[in-house]
Amino acid sequence: MASTSVETSLRPARSSALPRAARIQLGSSLLWMLAGLAIGLGMAASGDFALRSVHAHVQLLGWVTLCLTGLTYAVLPRAAEGALARWHVVLHNLGLPVMVAALAAYHSGVPAAEPFIALGSVAAFAGLLAFALAVRRVL
Numbered sequence: 001m002a003s004t005s006v007e008t009s010l011r012p013a014r015s016s017a018l019p020r021a022a023r024i025q026l027g028s029s030l031l032w033m034l035a036g037l038a039i040g041l042g043m044a045a046s047g048d049f050a051l052r053s054v055h056a057h058v059q060l061l062g063w064v065t066l067c068l069t070g071l072t073y074a075v076l077p078r079a080a081e082g083a084l085a086r087w088h089v090v091l092h093n094l095g096l097p098v099m100v101a102a103l104a105a106y107h108s109g110v111p112a113a114e115p116f117i118a119l120g121s122v123a124a125f126a127g128l129l130a131f132a133l134a135v136r137r138v139l
Ligand code: HEM
Pocket: 036, 037, 039, 040, 041, 042, 043, 044, 049, 052, 055, 056, 059, 060, 063, 064
């Protein structure tokens, strides 16, 4: 049908040529961007800034860093091949939610969450170390 072909031609092609690591990082970064904006709006509306560092890291280690690493894998697809990139994607995407959930609990009066902030932080750091090595290898 004519309408179907118009719809099809208007729909942008999926970026299947992107490395898998790039698509995961970019897709994940969009979710963190929306979560970070929602926390920011919540803080602004309530005037309670207790979750400032949660908002900051959701935005910066989530939205900004996930997006930058995704764009890096898109520009340097050879960096996205192999175990280092796989470790990065897994550790970054698992460490970040542990880190920010524990940070939120800690700033909401649960001091027992502190070791989990450390656990998530070290995982995210190890992931970004793997990213740095993966990129350095192909420069
Ligand atoms: C709807 C959009 C946003 C709102 C309503 C918002 C709101 C806020 C609020 C209320 C604070 C606390 C300010 C204070 O403690 O004095 C804050 C801090 C912060 N925001 Fe946002 N924010 C938004 C978007 C962003 C974005 C897009 C980023 C980064 C990509 C960002 C990064 C930060 C950082 C790093 C801090 C901590 C600054 C510091 O420690 O001095 N925010 N934001």
